[in-house]
Amino acid sequence: MAELAALEDPKARAANEKHGDDHGVNLTKLRAVATRLKTQQDLARQLWQTGDTAARLVALLICRPKAFERAELDTMLREARAPKVHDWLVNYVVKKSPHAEDLRVAWTADPDPVVASAGWALTTERVVKKPEILDLPGLLDTIEAEMKDAPDRLQWAMNHCLAQIGIDHADHRPRAIAIGERLEVLKDYPTSPGCTSPFAPTWINEIVRRQSVK
Structure with a gap:
């Protein structure tokens, strides 16, 4: 100390x-x-x-x-x-824990938006690595209904999940983009030159474009 x-x-x-x-x-x-x-x-x-x-x-x-x-x-x-503590705890510790899935389910439904944001962060990882355990249309339904009015940290986590669904799952991409365009969450977020905007439609299209030229 x-x-x-x-x-x-x-x-x-x-x-x-x-x-x-x-x-x-x-x-x-x-x-x-x-x-x-x-x-x-x-x-x-x-x-x-x-x-x-x-x-x-x-x-x-x-x-x-x-x-x-x-x-x-x-x-x-x-x-x-x-x-930063919240972020490191989720990414460096919980994601490596055998309790990660149980906690993901519990936290996503938690009334505390900071706790719920951790559940959404874990869900985003599952979108990439274990999508077969998720109900992707159901996640999009929840995002569409709740993201616009969610507190900042929860909104950010849900938006990341929305973008990741659009990036990784072409069959859900049109709907993910449409949700982002309609809700306009983070549309005006200041983005440094050379960085990708967190606005989901822009984020999705840019990452998909990069992947297509590899």
């Missing part, structure tokens, strides 16, 4: 706080700390319990994802309010 405190950078904190993350440690330096520590599950649990965002990010890098029980992961997700 003292080492992380010494790495605190006011400029990094100011930049992170714009995205809702309350820490000021450069992520490259934070990853270097984790690389040196290597895998230490007990230490990971101790770091998580501090509640400190930088410490929790290190914890997620040095833990054993498969060592967590389902209830433990559920509790951790509900505690992970900082966007």
